[in-house]
Amino acid sequence: xxxSEVHSDFLDIQENIIAELKKLDPLVIxxxxxxxxxxxxxxxxxAFEQGSFLEKGGIxxxxxxxxxxxxxxxxxxxxxxxASFRAMGISIVFHPNNPHVPTSHANVRFFNxxxxxxxxxxxxxxxxxxxxxxxxxxxxxxxxxxxxxxxxSFKEGLYSKFKKNCDExxxxxxxxxxxxxxxxxxxxxxxxxxxxxxxxxxxxMQTFTKSYFNIxxxxxxxxxxxxxxKFQNYRRGRYVEFNLVHDRGTHFGLQSGGRTESILMSMPPxxxxxxxxxxxxxxxxxxxxxxFLQPRNWLEIKE
Amino acid sequence: xxxSEVHSDFLDIQENIIAELKKLDPLVIxxxxxxxxxxxxxxxxxAFEQGSFLEKGGIxxxxxxxxxxxxxxxxxxxxxxxASFRAMGISIVFHPNNPHVPTSHANVRFFNxxxxxxxxxxxxxxxxxxxxxxxxxxxxxxxxxxxxxxxxSFKEGLYSKFKKNCDExxxxxxxxxxxxxxxxxxxxxxxxxxxxxxxxxxxxMQTFTKSYFNIxxxxxxxxxxxxxxKFQNYRRGRYVEFNLVHDRGTHFGLQSGGRTESILMSMPPxxxxxxxxxxxxxxxxxxxxxxFLQPRNWLEIKE
Numbered sequence: 001x002x003x004s005e006v007h008s009d010f011l012d013i014q015e016n017i018i019a020e021l022k023k024l025d026p027l028v029i030x031x032x033x034x035x036x037x038x039x040x041x042x043x044x045x046x047a048f049e050q051g052s053f054l055e056k057g058g059i060x061x062x063x064x065x066x067x068x069x070x071x072x073x074x075x076x077x078x079x080x081x082x083a084s085f086r087a088m089g090i091s092i093v094f095h096p097n098n099p100h101v102p103t104s105h106a107n108v109r110f111f112n113x114x115x116x117x118x119x120x121x122x123x124x125x126x127x128x129x130x131x132x133x134x135x136x137x138x139x140x141x142x143x144x145x146x147x148x149x150x151x152x153s154f155k156e157g158l159y160s161k162f163k164k165n166c167d168e169x170x171x172x173x174x175x176x177x178x179x180x181x182x183x184x185x186x187x188x189x190x191x192x193x194x195x196x197x198x199x200x201x202x203x204x205m206q207t208f209t210k211s212y213f214n215i216x217x218x219x220x221x222x223x224x225x226x227x228x229x230k231f232q233n234y235r236r237g238r239y240v241e242f243n244l245v246h247d248r249g250t251h252f253g254l255q256s257g258g259r260t261e262s263i264l265m266s267m268p269p270x271x272x273x274x275x276x277x278x279x280x281x282x283x284x285x286x287x288x289x290x291x292f293l294q295p296r297n298w299l300e301i302k303e
Numbered sequence: 304x305x306x307s308e309v310h311s312d313f314l315d316i317q318e319n320i321i322a323e324l325k326k327l328d329p330l331v332i333x334x335x336x337x338x339x340x341x342x343x344x345x346x347x348x349x350a351f352e353q354g355s356f357l358e359k360g361g362i363x364x365x366x367x368x369x370x371x372x373x374x375x376x377x378x379x380x381x382x383x384x385x386a387s388f389r390a391m392g393i394s395i396v397f398h399p400n401n402p403h404v405p406t407s408h409a410n411v412r413f414f415n416x417x418x419x420x421x422x423x424x425x426x427x428x429x430x431x432x433x434x435x436x437x438x439x440x441x442x443x444x445x446x447x448x449x450x451x452x453x454x455x456s457f458k459e460g461l462y463s464k465f466k467k468n469c470d471e472x473x474x475x476x477x478x479x480x481x482x483x484x485x486x487x488x489x490x491x492x493x494x495x496x497x498x499x500x501x502x503x504x505x506x507x508m509q510t511f512t513k514s515y516f517n518i519x520x521x522x523x524x525x526x527x528x529x530x531x532x533k534f535q536n537y538r539r540g541r542y543v544e545f546n547l548v549h550d551r552g553t554h555f556g557l558q559s560g561g562r563t564e565s566i567l568m569s570m571p572p573x574x575x576x577x578x579x580x581x582x583x584x585x586x587x588x589x590x591x592x593x594x595f596l597q598p599r600n601w602l603e604i605k606e
Contacts (some may be wrong), residue, residue, distance in 0.1 A: 031579065049578065056576070174557045220567050237570070260478060261579045263477075264544075270574070273571065273572060274352070274571050276564045279306075
């Protein structure tokens with residue numbers, strides 16, 4: 001296990017995705033901050049806003065250490081209670097302007113914990129998921145096909161396991177809705193060895209970038225009006241609800257005394273709430289609720 | 304103790320405040336729903352929107368029963384673990400359109416729990432707090448004066464205790480900011496006897512209504528522009544953060560399988576997030592941060 005290799009690989013990932021984004025949306029405004037954490041470690045936050053296509057987003061790196069692994073990271077492993085830790089991660093959220101382009105999130109993370117009897121434990125986690133407003137079935141299938149190809153190239157059965165994790169994790173129990181159409185999600189990951197595991201995480205980020213920017217480019221010029229924008233902002237409210245009520249990453253950040261502005265860069269630029277809003281019968285908006293916000297086996301659907 | 308008296312008094316409170324609101328803002332749109340909860344009980348949600356002055360708000364009543372008091376209501380009283388319960392409450396949030404009018408919240412609640420050895424326990428809780436965007440010191444002092452008068456008429460020392468509770472409760476630790484300028488907040492309340500305690504809760508709601516609508520009427524015609532509206536929507540993001548990350552009432556509702564649309568009626572109509580936004584030096588917006596978002600003894604300030 002080599003934590004400094006993770007550190008430098010994660011920084012490379014960050015740099016590459018920033019470069020890609022700027023190619024696709026050259027006018028996007030970038031605000032970069034390098035920050036230190038009093039308790040140990042720090043990070044580099046790259047926030048984006050007011051692009052031609054990206055309304056708001058972030059591509060963040062952090063590498064923090066602490067004396068007490070927060071409860072959200074324990075994963076039902078009581079031997080880790082009170083462990084000192086180092087946690088590294090890349091976290092990405094894109095909130096595009098056009099409601100026909102989905103919001104998306106990706107993350108890879110590495111944990112290294114030292115238990116009180118000096119056991120040295122490491123694992124990876126991560127994943128990516130897609131949150132469309134006006135979903136296009138072809139894009140959803142493409143998204144999952146890419147995820148499956150990546151997983152299959154490492155180990156059979158990985159995709160269906162990680163796809164199921166994702167559906168279960170990005171689920172708003174108080175709404176009985178998934179956050180979007182899912183993707184893959186994994187935690188406690190140790191593949192064959194350390195470098196295979198790290199390699200998998202790197203490929204996760206490559207696959208995410210390729211798949212998401214493909215959909216982004218294809219749909220970014222679709223025309224939309226005030227109603228579509230309104231619906232996007234309403235649904236962005238669900239994104240806020242998920243991240244603040246359910247998301248373990250957000251809670252880990254806030255509990256471990258992380259940098260609030262970096263953690264909450266995942267918030268959308270705008271979110272609306274309307275009491276008891278329901279979509280009209282047979283509308284495009286109803287289509288989202290009916291066919292996309294419950295777990296489905298996307299790769300078994302005949303288009 | 305007479306739970307049905309609480310039930311009918313709370314319903315009267317709801318009706319009165321609705322009538323007051325409609326007098327002040329006759330064009331406001333009302334959406335009322337009576338709902339039943341599968342596990343027991345129900346409520347009446349009155350949501351408001353698109354008034355001349357009130358952009359969004361709610362005046363909700365609920366009376367729910369359950370077999371297992373949720374952890375958020377245990378208040379460090381382990382003997383209540385596993386108790387069956389009845390919980391009643393009135394919960395009010397007003398999000399005015401004009402950024403010169405503060406947002407406000409008020410709540411009274413009654414709990415009756417039966418422990419596993421058949422002990423019958425009851426208590427009240429509640430309070431009100433004020434969240435200005437462009438605070439006017441005179442209003443803040445008035446708000447606290449009214450709260451103090453109410454408390455003093457019941458018991459000396461109540462105001463300073465409940466004011467401190469409020470500052471501590473409505474505190475965003477991840478921002479190191481109070482939600483607003485506070486007010487009063489109490490839990491586990493048992494005054495002299497049951498009817499004194501119920502009477503206190505009724506007066507809490509009367510004081511809230513009188514004080515808030517006074518400020519509301521005084522400031523609702525102040526002129527404002529796009530910048531003030533933008534700042535209001537930015538600060539409404541903090542309101543969302545508090546309610547979804549910290550608020551015990553929200554968590555109690557979601558944990559006890561409450562009706563999501565009623566619980567989340569507290570959400571603002573719109574909220575904005577901008578990465579790492581800070582107010583300009585010597586601006587009105589900076590004034591809020593500098594002088595109003597940390598606990599202060601408002602009644603000792605010379606205007």
